Amino acid sequence: MHKVVxxxxxxxxxxxxxxxxxxxxxxxxxxxxxxxxxxxxIGSGKTLIIERLIEVLKAxxxxxxxxxxxxxxxxxxxxxxxxxxxxxxINTGKECHLDAHLVDHALEDLPLDKLDYVFIENVGNLVCxxxxxxxxxxxxxxxxxxxxxxxxxxxxPIFAFSDVVIINxxxxxxxxEVDPKILxxxxxxxxxxxxxxxxxxxxxxxxxxxVNALGL
Amino acid sequence: MHKVVxxxxxxxxxxxxxxxxxxxxxxxxxxxxxxxxxxxxIGSGKTLIIERLIEVLKAxxxxxxxxxxxxxxxxxxxxxxxxxxxxxxINTGKECHLDAHLVDHALEDLPLDKLDYVFIENVGNLVCxxxxxxxxxxxxxxxxxxxxxxxxxxxxPIFAFSDVVIINxxxxxxxxEVDPKILxxxxxxxxxxxxxxxxxxxxxxxxxxxVNALGL
Numbered sequence: 001m002h003k004v005v006x007x008x009x010x011x012x013x014x015x016x017x018x019x020x021x022x023x024x025x026x027x028x029x030x031x032x033x034x035x036x037x038x039x040x041x042i043g044s045g046k047t048l049i050i051e052r053l054i055e056v057l058k059a060x061x062x063x064x065x066x067x068x069x070x071x072x073x074x075x076x077x078x079x080x081x082x083x084x085x086x087x088x089x090i091n092t093g094k095e096c097h098l099d100a101h102l103v104d105h106a107l108e109d110l111p112l113d114k115l116d117y118v119f120i121e122n123v124g125n126l127v128c129x130x131x132x133x134x135x136x137x138x139x140x141x142x143x144x145x146x147x148x149x150x151x152x153x154x155x156x157p158i159f160a161f162s163d164v165v166i167i168n169x170x171x172x173x174x175x176x177e178v179d180p181k182i183l184x185x186x187x188x189x190x191x192x193x194x195x196x197x198x199x200x201x202x203x204x205x206x207x208x209x210x211v212n213a214l215g216l
Numbered sequence: 217m218h219k220v221v222x223x224x225x226x227x228x229x230x231x232x233x234x235x236x237x238x239x240x241x242x243x244x245x246x247x248x249x250x251x252x253x254x255x256x257x258i259g260s261g262k263t264l265i266i267e268r269l270i271e272v273l274k275a276x277x278x279x280x281x282x283x284x285x286x287x288x289x290x291x292x293x294x295x296x297x298x299x300x301x302x303x304x305x306i307n308t309g310k311e312c313h314l315d316a317h318l319v320d321h322a323l324e325d326l327p328l329d330k331l332d333y334v335f336i337e338n339v340g341n342l343v344c345x346x347x348x349x350x351x352x353x354x355x356x357x358x359x360x361x362x363x364x365x366x367x368x369x370x371x372x373p374i375f376a377f378s379d380v381v382i383i384n385x386x387x388x389x390x391x392x393e394v395d396p397k398i399l400x401x402x403x404x405x406x407x408x409x410x411x412x413x414x415x416x417x418x419x420x421x422x423x424x425x426x427v428n429a430l431g432l
Contacts, residue, residue, distance in 0.1 A: 042342065072370055075366040076366075096312055096343035125312060127310070128312050147257075148258070153289045155287055
């Protein structure tokens with residue numbers, strides 16, 4: 001009995017999320033905005049990579065806004081606003097992912113008429129966001145070599161779900177005794193169509209490739 | 217309408233989980249087994265720390281079993297069985313946490329009469345396991361400095377939920393430009409009663425303190 005109710009309810013929730021995600025996508029399109037959903041474990045470097053992209057866009061005269069999603073706190077939001085860009089902070093409370101409805105509300109807080117791009121930083125983990133597209137144009141999943149060489153094998157769905165895979169902190173590969181080629185191989189097997197980028201975001205390695213992959 | 221159904225269903229699921237967690241706890245007690253639930257982000261070092269503890273127990277003539285929980289794959293399970301200990305592998309498929317029912321089944325696969333301790337490695341993230349106690353005696357949350365200094369502030373519930381907090385990979389603090397004292401301060405604020413241990417599991421730093429904290 002419970003099973004049936006759960007499954008139906010889950011279907012309802014997912015269908016409703018997809019409906020709102022489509023609305024978000026249309027809303028962004030109507031403002032000429034391209035949006036990217038950044039996924040990945042905590043500490044993988046999502047925030048820093050978005051900060052770097054904001055600066056790249058500034059140098060090109062383009063304007064970016066950011067939606068920062070976390071269970072709690074505003075650490076990332078505070079980092080973003082230091083770059084002088086409009087940002088919205090979402091605290092999910094107990095949920096381990098953003099959903100289209102939360103992003104819809106956050107978009108209301110951004111000056112969409114003045115933006116060319118919106119970066120959405122999802123809640124940090126490699127599991128939950130998979131079922132909840134938020135209406136972005138591309139999804140970018142960030143992992144780092146400090147997480148070990150088995151990250152892709154342990155979480156195939158999120159890699160299948162993403163358009164771009166960033167393998168970050170490759171400068172620490174030797175110190176961590178982790179071979180980034182294994183992560184790259186597993187990512188390619190899981191998602192042959194994805195663009196895979198080796199990155200050291202602190203030192204800027206891989207940024208040009210990412211900018212190209214996102215069409216910025 | 218949906219909200220009400222969801223909330224009731226969630227209450228049912230959580231209550232049922234607690235009931236089975238209590239049964240697991242009683243089952244373990246009846247075999248004289250102490251169990252530890254290891255929580256923490258992917259790549260924080262949970263597997264290596266459990267591997268180290270298995271060896272510590274071996275040296276003391278004690279016998280440990282392990283339950284390895286992951287969304288997908290058997291990487292951790294394969295590491296555990298190399299230590300010659302009984303282990304059970306749980307793949308959660310899409311769920312981002314173990315639950316008491318999954319652990320109940322895994323316990324059936326372990327030779328409980330021959331064990332003194334069971335280590336349970338939960339699915340790697342700092343959000344989902346909070347609502348699902350599995351019947352362990354103590355919970356240990358593992359974070360590492362490579363995840364950044366805001367990990368505790370971003371996920372207070374899991375720190376409040378745990379008995380022991382391990383701050384791992386402190387040897388990389390300088391390279392990561394992360395001050396482990398900030399993590400320690402935030403953890404102490406969130407959970408004044410928790411034992412907080414600075415660790416470098418690769419080199420064995422902090423192991424004696426952990427062994428003491430767990431009463432091994």
